Amino acid sequence: MGKLNRPNTTTGILIGLLLTTPLIAIFAAGDELFGLPVIPFDLFDWAAQLLPGALVTFGIDLIVDIIHTFDLGQTDTAAKIGEQVLAYGVFLLLGVLSSVIFFAFMNRHYIDDRDTPGIIMGLLIGIPLLLISFARNQTATADPVIGAAWTILVFIGWGIAHSRIFDELTYLDPEPAAADDDTPATEQSETSEPVPAKPRTAVELVDRRQFLVRVGGAAATITVVGAGLSRMMAVNSAGNDFSAEELESRGLTLWSAENPLPNADDPLIPAPGTRPEFTPLEQHYRIDINLSPPVINEADWTLRISGLVENPMELTLDELRNNYEPIHEFITMACISNPIGGDLIGTQRWTGLRMQDLLADVQPMATGTHLRITSVDGFDEILARSTIERDERVMLCYAWDGVPLSNAHGFPLRVYVPGVFGMKQPKWITEIEFVDDWEEGYWVRRGWDPIATMLTTSVIDTVAVQDTFEQDGQTFVPVGGMAHASTRGIGRVEIRIDDGEWQQAEVRSPMSDASWVLWRFDWPFSEGRHVFRVRAVEANGTPQIETVRDTRPSGATGLHARRFRF
Ligand SMILES: Nc1nc2c(c(=O)[nH]1)N[C@H]1C(S)=C(S)[C@@H](COP(=O)(O)O)O[C@H]1N2
Numbered sequence: 001m002g003k004l005n006r007p008n009t010t011t012g013i014l015i016g017l018l019l020t021t022p023l024i025a026i027f028a029a030g031d032e033l034f035g036l037p038v039i040p041f042d043l044f045d046w047a048a049q050l051l052p053g054a055l056v057t058f059g060i061d062l063i064v065d066i067i068h069t070f071d072l073g074q075t076d077t078a079a080k081i082g083e084q085v086l087a088y089g090v091f092l093l094l095g096v097l098s099s100v101i102f103f104a105f106m107n108r109h110y111i112d113d114r115d116t117p118g119i120i121m122g123l124l125i126g127i128p129l130l131l132i133s134f135a136r137n138q139t140a141t142a143d144p145v146i147g148a149a150w151t152i153l154v155f156i157g158w159g160i161a162h163s164r165i166f167d168e169l170t171y172l173d174p175e176p177a178a179a180d181d182d183t184p185a186t187e188q189s190e191t192s193e194p195v196p197a198k199p200r201t202a203v204e205l206v207d208r209r210q211f212l213v214r215v216g217g218a219a220a221t222i223t224v225v226g227a228g229l230s231r232m233m234a235v236n237s238a239g240n241d242f243s244a245e246e247l248e249s250r251g252l253t254l255w256s257a258e259n260p261l262p263n264a265d266d267p268l269i270p271a272p273g274t275r276p277e278f279t280p281l282e283q284h285y286r287i288d289i290n291l292s293p294p295v296i297n298e299a300d301w302t303l304r305i306s307g308l309v310e311n312p313m314e315l316t317l318d319e320l321r322n323n324y325e326p327i328h329e330f331i332t333m334a335c336i337s338n339p340i341g342g343d344l345i346g347t348q349r350w351t352g353l354r355m356q357d358l359l360a361d362v363q364p365m366a367t368g369t370h371l372r373i374t375s376v377d378g379f380d381e382i383l384a385r386s387t388i389e390r391d392e393r394v395m396l397c398y399a400w401d402g403v404p405l406s407n408a409h410g411f412p413l414r415v416y417v418p419g420v421f422g423m424k425q426p427k428w429i430t431e432i433e434f435v436d437d438w439e440e441g442y443w444v445r446r447g448w449d450p451i452a453t454m455l456t457t458s459v460i461d462t463v464a465v466q467d468t469f470e471q472d473g474q475t476f477v478p479v480g481g482m483a484h485a486s487t488r489g490i491g492r493v494e495i496r497i498d499d500g501e502w503q504q505a506e507v508r509s510p511m512s513d514a515s516w517v518l519w520r521f522d523w524p525f526s527e528g529r530h531v532f533r534v535r536a537v538e539a540n541g542t543p544q545i546e547t548v549r550d551t552r553p554s555g556a557t558g559l560h561a562r563r564f565r566f
């Protein structure tokens with residue numbers, strides 16, 4: 001009689017990779033095509049919330065640092081892609097582990113049924129992951145029952161594939177083992193009981209390698225098709241912004257497409273290569289705790305205002321838009337994780353209602369001193385009532401650049417609090433509860449600054465050596481960039497070349513008292529190596545902090561410098 005073939009650990013790993021890779025592609029395609037849950041993302045987001053805050057923060061810092069150091073493109077996009085790859089990697093590892101355990105189990109227990117073990121395996125893995133997905137997912141737009149059925153079916157299919165592959169690989173080989181058989185004879189003695197297997201006729205026998213190649217081919221096909229479908233769809237549904245076609249189909253027009261900026265008549269022309277003064281929606285950075293942005297259906301959404309108030313309210317988006325006077329403000333927002341010179345900063349025109357107006361309607365009790373704001377993704381922040389009473393700019397915002405917020409930026413409603421970093425400005429809010437004490441918000445519990453005052457910063461965007469001009473026999477190079485002192489306002493911007501004096505740059509007027517300014521300095525060209533430094537001085541004369549300090553816990557400080565050789 002021939003020898004007994006059983007899949008070894010290496011085969012288990014190989015099969016695990018071959019079966020779990022297409023599984024990922026299937027989930028990605030299901031998301032893009034039908035708004036079905038992406039189990040690997042839900043698992044990752046769920047695990048990230050359970051892990052100690054310090055570890056998560058460390059991970060985020062590390063990703064931002066790596067992107068910045070190696071200049072891997074726009075930080076937020078690169079970071080999300082990095083996180084998604086990590087999420088897929090973790091899922092793949094889990095899948096491979098499951099396969100190895102499955103084959104090890106099957107090798108040791110004889111089960112006289114082909115598909116049942118696989119179905120059981122699919123359920124054992126699928127059901128806990130489905131529960132995690134229920135607890136965590138906010139991206140799926142499909143009916144939850146359909147999402148659940150889909151998830152379970154996909155895992156059962158994955159399990160059955162394991163069973164059938166095991167069945168194919170386990171047979172009594174009528175020939176003596178080939179020399180290059182990758183199941184070494186010694187492996188067999190590891191098991192205590194021999195596993196009976198169906199003898200196969202020569203015709204039924206498929207060469208094992210050939211069989212694995214076939215499985216691999218099928219896996220690759222599913223993966224490529226799934227990934228291709230996701231890519232095709234992702235272009236339309238990234239949720240990061242509205243494409244021109246989507247705007248048109250919804251009858252929307254960007255405010256900026258039809259209106260000049262409030263400082264449009266400022267004569268100072270920015271140096272070529274300076275960032276856009278008004279950040280286009282699709283270029284605005286995105287930072288949040290979700291792998292893909294939550295998707296909220298407007299019809300299912302209300303803002304609930306509860307707690308220590310005389311008049312609790314529940315408002316629809318239409319009521320928020322129509323019952324309160326809309327206000328507009330040009331706002332520069334930055335992430336506390338933005339390194340010096342980083343791209344996690346942008347300026348947009350925010351539209352919403354004054355929180356002061358809302359306060360007048362809900363009538364907080366004397367004891368209701370703080371607002372606990374919660375979001376659909378589990379994010380929360382606390383806001384002092386006195387901040388709202390002091391500053392009429394505190395806003396509940398529902399539009400950017402004249403169109404509804406996109407999913408990525410907090411549809412349907414987000415908060416704006418002047419003077420503080422983005423971590424204090426929840427997106428996708430659902431509830432405001434008046435409470436009688438301050439408490440830590442989401443990122444504060446994870447070790448970041450409880451106040452998170454936005455710091456003064458200045459950046460050199462360009463030393464435009466391609467755009468020199470002559471004046472009085474001297475060649476000048478336009479140098480330009482941005483400076484921002486939050487709501488404190490920029491007093492002046494200064495440039496220093498090498499060890500020279502600090503010299504004043506020309507500064508454009510700001511778009512608002514909350515926006516950045518663009519500056520320009522025409523540098524008298526000289527050959528050689530040069531270091532350019534920039535610093536901002538606030539309106540009241542306070543200079544930008546020069547001490548080099550990392551983003552954690554209160555935001556980065558230090559001066560931006562760029563080196564050039566001409
Ligand atoms: N619900 C929710 N709101 C959130 C966050 C989040 O993770 N969840 N991240 C905050 C952080 S850290 C920043 S920097 C800003 C970024 O807003 P943007 O993505 O629209 O630029 O959103 C803030 N609001």
Ligand SMILES: [Mo]
Pocket residue numbers: 287334335336337422423
């Ligand atoms: Mo942030």
